[in-house]
Amino acid sequence: MCGRFACGLAPDVVRRLSTYMNSQTQETILPPYIDLMSSIQPFRTSWNLPPTSTCLCLISAKHLDETEDSATRVLCSMRWSLVPHYHKGSLNEYKPILNNCRVETIEEKPTFNVPLKNGRRCVILAEGFYEWKQNVPKTPYFIYETEPLINEKHYPNIDTDKILEKIDKDNQGKLPLLAMAGIFDINRNCETDPLYSCTVCTVDASETMLNVHVRMPAILTTQQEIDQWLDFGRYDTEKVLPLLVSHNDIQMYRVTPSVGSTKTNDMNNIRPFIADQNNKTISPNRNTLDSFIIKGKSFEEPTSKNDNIKKTKKTPTKRGQSSIEDYMFKDTKSSRKRFKK
DNA sequence: CCAGACGTTGTT
């Protein structure tokens, strides 16, 4: 499932990271950014985005301009939590919080199938998402595909070029972005007309994800998958729904319990978190990853009777030799797996 | 015909 995520990168950075090769023209294109939520609730960079907040996503440009080719992409902001096209009245009068939609039943639910028939598919961009393991006390994890930048000196409020340089150098050019498949709709009855809102498609948890939860977002992993998911002109529903499968090429670590409150929206949320012997919080404030390692703390799973969580093997950490990998769940198997219903 | 629903999650 996906009920909270992080996107602390400025729209301009996300835009630059969304540079793509147009499959029709073979041109490298920097997509335009269109803040569709500017008059309602403009996108704000945050490491703690809950349902109903404004997020960033990619859609086909043809949704906004009929004359555009459907392979052309646009980066835009939308409300996360679908407000269906049929809803009448104000935004807040719509009670169900539709932040997720189940892939298994997407075609039998009118709320999702109608936008789907209109090709309203989007890709919601995040550095990673959070999941609370439902033990006592419940413990939050940050789940991601590519390691995010976790040195606050580098973003969000610095020069875009410098961040890109940093990603290129420290992240081997891998993009610290997760592409979650989503459905969006347009509501023209609200006083906030038109309202663009989206929902994250969910699938059964993959092996790695099962450490924490039984559902997970459908993640798109290649430019080809993103191309097909977005290009409703060339790929119909039947062709693209099979793209939405459990994905196992993810990593995760525990994060601070303070991520529970949406008031806490700083970068500490996506740093590895370690509890002390009494399971009390060691505040990650001002700590960099290195300072955890220097304290010699290991990644400890909370234990409880019902817990069958896998423990990561712990090797004593030496100063200066440890890396973020010491705090991760590791994948051992292939990146993809299909799970039968 | 009109009225009313239209959803996911987790938990029991």
Add this chain to the structure above:
DNA sequence: GTCTGG
């Protein structure tokens, strides 16, 4: 327990 706000 249930709703609202973020």
Add this chain to the structure above:
DNA sequence: CCAGACGTTGTT
């Protein structure tokens, strides 16, 4: 998703 509130009256 989680956290936090959940209320009225009269008076300053």
Add this chain to the structure above:
DNA sequence: GTCTGG
């Protein structure tokens, strides 16, 4: 808007 139930 569109489907289901009465």
